Amino acid sequence: MIRGLIRFLVTAALLPLLVATSLLAQNADSSPSAQPPLDHASAQQKGSQSSPLPNAPAPPASSNEPSLSDLGFTTQQTQGDPKLQATLDKRTTMLRIHQKVGLITAIPMLATLITGPMAKAKGKNGQPIKEPTQANLDFHAALGGTTTALYFTTAYFAIRAPRIPGSHKHGGTRVHEALAFIHGPGMILTPILGIMAYKQESAGEKVHGIASAHGPVAVTTAAAYGAAIVAVSWPIHWKFWEKQ
Amino acid sequence: MRILTLLALALVASPAISQKDVDWILIQSTLTYHMSHPMHQVDGVSHAARGKGICHAGQCDFLIAAPVKSFDSGDTNRDLHMLETTRGAQFPMVVVRAHFPESETTESTIYADLDVQFAGQTAHYSHVAFQRTGQGNQVHIAGTVPATCSDFKIDRPSFLTVPIKNEIPIKVEMTWKSS
Numbered sequence: 001m002i003r004g005l006i007r008f009l010v011t012a013a014l015l016p017l018l019v020a021t022s023l024l025a026q027n028a029d030s031s032p033s034a035q036p037p038l039d040h041a042s043a044q045q046k047g048s049q050s051s052p053l054p055n056a057p058a059p060p061a062s063s064n065e066p067s068l069s070d071l072g073f074t075t076q077q078t079q080g081d082p083k084l085q086a087t088l089d090k091r092t093t094m095l096r097i098h099q100k101v102g103l104i105t106a107i108p109m110l111a112t113l114i115t116g117p118m119a120k121a122k123g124k125n126g127q128p129i130k131e132p133t134q135a136n137l138d139f140h141a142a143l144g145g146t147t148t149a150l151y152f153t154t155a156y157f158a159i160r161a162p163r164i165p166g167s168h169k170h171g172g173t174r175v176h177e178a179l180a181f182i183h184g185p186g187m188i189l190t191p192i193l194g195i196m197a198y199k200q201e202s203a204g205e206k207v208h209g210i211a212s213a214h215g216p217v218a219v220t221t222a223a224a225y226g227a228a229i230v231a232v233s234w235p236i237h238w239k240f241w242e243k244q
Numbered sequence: 245m246r247i248l249t250l251l252a253l254a255l256v257a258s259p260a261i262s263q264k265d266v267d268w269i270l271i272q273s274t275l276t277y278h279m280s281h282p283m284h285q286v287d288g289v290s291h292a293a294r295g296k297g298i299c300h301a302g303q304c305d306f307l308i309a310a311p312v313k314s315f316d317s318g319d320t321n322r323d324l325h326m327l328e329t330t331r332g333a334q335f336p337m338v339v340v341r342a343h344f345p346e347s348e349t350t351e352s353t354i355y356a357d358l359d360v361q362f363a364g365q366t367a368h369y370s371h372v373a374f375q376r377t378g379q380g381n382q383v384h385i386a387g388t389v390p391a392t393c394s395d396f397k398i399d400r401p402s403f404l405t406v407p408i409k410n411e412i413p414i415k416v417e418m419t420w421k422s423s
Contacts (some may be wrong), residue, residue: 065307066296066307071307073337
């Protein structure tokens, strides 16, 4: 039974990762960043409004007009960096997948939390214990496995997204990342404790020892995960009635 | 004969002397873009703009530029996404050229024609009103550039599948000093 559960968890972990990786490959192929860096020059020539050179200011109409060099900006500041643009594009693509898969993960996570009490033996010490049905246990375990797989897929896209040199983290992103130090270990501990609890319950025992922390750890993890979603969306102003 | 020549020279030279060039330097600025989404209202602020203006022969030409990455919305991730969406690494500067008659430099409202270069595109805005308040040789200018994402062919970012509003008005507050 345990072997079967482990096999299920491994399969569930690998499938979304494979799907997401192929998604990323498709996005990378269609994104501008996949094009050679020099392609931007040809793209700029399409519109009559485009500049012939990266960010080159339109030449002054008369010699009296000030030019960009008069303002004291260095060439490094005014010249385009296609390599950095490609890195930004890749970063955005990866973080978009991170956001989508992350939001999807919240669904089975919530369902796992809801089904948790149904997969728990009930009864006080010294009284007859009411064991959960095998179906309830399996359903809860399957939801937990799916959540774990999706969670680590989400984490992969955040961790592997390229870092931008010189950018100092501040704002909601910082809180979002800090909360990963709570839900990250939580998502490692919860399935381990869950497997231990499953084993004990399947053996007809009431969950005991460290396995009894499965529930509280799961709740803490889910709360930190929810807070991380809110933090990155903060401040929220509900204005759905405004015309787009 | 010599006197006549001198008189003729004086007549020719007098308009040139009377229309003396006036140079303006931007000494302080706050540029703020506003982004609207049903769930978010975001302001990105930059104080890094530099500018120069020349008034010559009755016409004023001003140039203002700021690095795109200098806009701070209060969140690193959002700023980097803005930089990506606006192709800010490829086109790192937002450059504004303003043109208006020199006579308006003493008016309380200046109506300027603007050419804004941003995200690899140039958009033209006619007759944009700026409020002018002056103290000595320093002038404070305030106004809003009615920019939109479509003006610069920017793909509107979306959150929860809902894109941001097309309008991204840029509030301008600047202090200029004349030479």
